[in-house]
Amino acid sequence: MDMEPRIRQLLDEKLLKRDQGPYRSLSDADVSAKLDRLLAANDVRDYRVESIGRLAGGASKEQFLFTLSTPGKTEKLVLRMDPLEGVVETCRHREAELIDAFQGHVPVPEVRFLDGEGAHLGQPGVVTSFVGGVTKPPVQSKVVVSGVGTSFNQEWRDRIVPEFIDNLARIHAFDWRSASLPHFQAPTGYPTQAALWQVNWWSKVWHDDHIPAYPLFTTGERWLREHLPSCAEDDLVVVHADYRTGNFMFDAETGKFTAILDWELAHIGDFHEELAWTTQRLFAGEPDGGKSYICGLMTREDFFAQYEAATGRTINPRTLAYYEALGSYKCATQLLGSSLAAAVRQNNHQDLLLAWLVPLGHTFLAEMARVIKEEKSL
Amino acid sequence: MTPDFDVRLQSVIKALEQVILPAVDPANPLALEQAALAIGHLHMMRGQLPYLSDYVNLCRDEIARLGESLTAIAAGGAETLAAAVALAQALRGAADPALPPAQGRELIAQAVDALIRASGVDGSETFRDESENLVLDYGIRQTSRDRAWFKASGLDPDCAKLPSAAEILSAARG
Numbered sequence: 001m002d003m004e005p006r007i008r009q010l011l012d013e014k015l016l017k018r019d020q021g022p023y024r025s026l027s028d029a030d031v032s033a034k035l036d037r038l039l040a041a042n043d044v045r046d047y048r049v050e051s052i053g054r055l056a057g058g059a060s061k062e063q064f065l066f067t068l069s070t071p072g073k074t075e076k077l078v079l080r081m082d083p084l085e086g087v088v089e090t091c092r093h094r095e096a097e098l099i100d101a102f103q104g105h106v107p108v109p110e111v112r113f114l115d116g117e118g119a120h121l122g123q124p125g126v127v128t129s130f131v132g133g134v135t136k137p138p139v140q141s142k143v144v145v146s147g148v149g150t151s152f153n154q155e156w157r158d159r160i161v162p163e164f165i166d167n168l169a170r171i172h173a174f175d176w177r178s179a180s181l182p183h184f185q186a187p188t189g190y191p192t193q194a195a196l197w198q199v200n201w202w203s204k205v206w207h208d209d210h211i212p213a214y215p216l217f218t219t220g221e222r223w224l225r226e227h228l229p230s231c232a233e234d235d236l237v238v239v240h241a242d243y244r245t246g247n248f249m250f251d252a253e254t255g256k257f258t259a260i261l262d263w264e265l266a267h268i269g270d271f272h273e274e275l276a277w278t279t280q281r282l283f284a285g286e287p288d289g290g291k292s293y294i295c296g297l298m299t300r301e302d303f304f305a306q307y308e309a310a311t312g313r314t315i316n317p318r319t320l321a322y323y324e325a326l327g328s329y330k331c332a333t334q335l336l337g338s339s340l341a342a343a344v345r346q347n348n349h350q351d352l353l354l355a356w357l358v359p360l361g362h363t364f365l366a367e368m369a370r371v372i373k374e375e376k377s378l
Numbered sequence: 379m380t381p382d383f384d385v386r387l388q389s390v391i392k393a394l395e396q397v398i399l400p401a402v403d404p405a406n407p408l409a410l411e412q413a414a415l416a417i418g419h420l421h422m423m424r425g426q427l428p429y430l431s432d433y434v435n436l437c438r439d440e441i442a443r444l445g446e447s448l449t450a451i452a453a454g455g456a457e458t459l460a461a462a463v464a465l466a467q468a469l470r471g472a473a474d475p476a477l478p479p480a481q482g483r484e485l486i487a488q489a490v491d492a493l494i495r496a497s498g499v500d501g502s503e504t505f506r507d508e509s510e511n512l513v514l515d516y517g518i519r520q521t522s523r524d525r526a527w528f529k530a531s532g533l534d535p536d537c538a539k540l541p542s543a544a545e546i547l548s549a550a551r552g
Contacts, residue, residue: 054408213487215444216517218494219510281535352415359528363535366521369514376511 002193003200004267006091006183011204014089022346023084028052031064031079037120038127039068042113046071059339059357060087060264062349065130076130077112082123083349085342087334087357089205090264092116092124093183098238098263099128101179106167107131107259133249133258150245151285151296159255161297161306167248167257168278169310172237172271186268191230194270195322199224202330209337211344216365217336220329223372229319231270239274241265244283245295271313276323279303280331282363321375328368335361387424391417422530429543433527436550437520438472438483444516445469445486448493451508455500458493465489 001008026034035049048069055063055078064079082092093116099108109128118124136150152160176186187193203221210217240247240263247262278294285296294303304315339354339361341347348354399413426433445465452462468489472482494513497506526540534540541549 212484213491215487215490215494215513218491219513222494222498223510284535352412352419356415356419356531359524359531360533362521362524362528366518366525369517369521373514
């Protein structure tokens with residue numbers, strides 16, 4: 001099965017480690033001891049680790065905020081660690097490489113320490129700088145999980161939209177061919193390879209993780225394999241793969257972006273994949289004045305028009321529809337497959353949250369079926 | 379049976395909401411989030427419990443109807459026909475009253491999956507196309523029901539438009 005080699009390796013390794021559970025959430029003392037080992041391995045001396053606190057949210061990774069003091073310097077840092085199983089299985093090497101590569105291109109944190117194989121932390125992890133900012137407007141009464149359902153009023157939309165488009169255009173303009181990204185490979189072998197790598201990635205996840213059988217997954221996978229779109233080499237970009245409200249931070253006064261987060265799913269692929277993901281209905285906030293806004297920010301039509309204007313690219317509606325179906329298949333897999341499996345095996349720090357989110361997989365399956373039906377009728 | 383599940387769940391929810399949640403350290407956001415989620419799960423389960431048995435039966439019956447439709451039109455080479463025979467056996471097995479309905483549903487779903495995969499190997503073109511339509515139509519109906527079943531989570535973007543569990547079951551009875 002043709003798949004990006006690092007992804008295949010990660011998924012194969014997951015099969016071995018998931019039987020080590022059940023996973024127990026880390027205490028502050030556990031985190032402190034793990035950080036001691038990581039810092040010692042990085043020759044950090046005369047330090048103090050203080051104020052360890054767990055960050056809420058983060059259904060994918062276990063996240064902690066802490067303060068590291070060394071002679072003459074005190075810094076707030078963020079530790080992101082893999083649980084045994086979660087919503088997605090991703091690579092800390094890749095995440096760190098991209099954060100490093102995008103310094104100076106878009107706002108990102110800085111990588112301080114990396115333990116890509118978990119030699120010191122016990123599980124793979126990365127420590128980054130802490131970036132100030134907010135992920136939702138200062139006045140947001142509705143409780144949201146992982147940014148899903150965040151709404152902005154017009155004043156905030158006016159501030160955020162230009163940043164949202166500009167940063168996306170910068171990510172897609174990034175020259176990945178010249179960058180140092182040793183844990184990545186590009187799907188340049190043949191025109192449909194970008195799409196096939198994604199289908200093979202997520203169908204392997206479904207086959208490995210699913211517990212109950214769902215014929216809609218099987219039919220969806222077959223349709224995706226039979227309708228692979230081609231991608232010209234110029235249309236291959238770094239796809240952030242989760243570019244949406246909740247995964248960028250902004251200044252609470254100006255709306256200027258302070259950081260783009262959650263690069264764990266990023267890969268080199270077709271730019272349509274990003275647009276299809278970002279415009280998923282689940283990520284839209286509540287309709288405002290009868291209008292639905294993607295990521296709570298702008299209409300789909302505005303988003304596509306502004307994206308085309310900012311990048312000079314032309315969106316192919318059939319390719320976009322394909323990636324809408326694929327994006328829904330992928331989300332449904334993450335929820336009804338991986339999240340359910342992690343909760344059943346109790347291999348996550350947030351089994352309860354995962355069990356809460358799993359039913360959303362039905363919503364994504366419905367979206368996938370709707371898109372396929374529409375495409376079949378054309 | 380006394381006290382029943384409903385009153386026990388109601389009591390647990392009340393204790394969590396009125397005693398335990400207010401005692402959680404406000405500086406521990408994960409604990410607050412988990413407590414709120416625990417209460418949310420219990421509310422949803424309490425709402426589903428009276429309909430659970432009927433809903434599981436409905437899910438089994440609906441996939442059985444899909445299976446029957448597929449076996450009736452299966453056409454192609456040896457793999458497809460063998461998978462159709464296996465699906466027919468699964469349908470008979472799932473109809474055994476001794477088999478819990480959730481297991482019956484799973485037995486049929488696995489056999490349908492196997493038939494779809496087999497038809498990709500040597501199914502006739504007509505069967506491939508018709509089976510795809512049947513599974514998509516079934517999938518749209520089933521996902522509508524499943525979304526409605528979990529509407530109390532408030533996560534579905536169409537939450538306000540989704541029917542209640544009672545309405546789903548009433549519609550299924552015709």
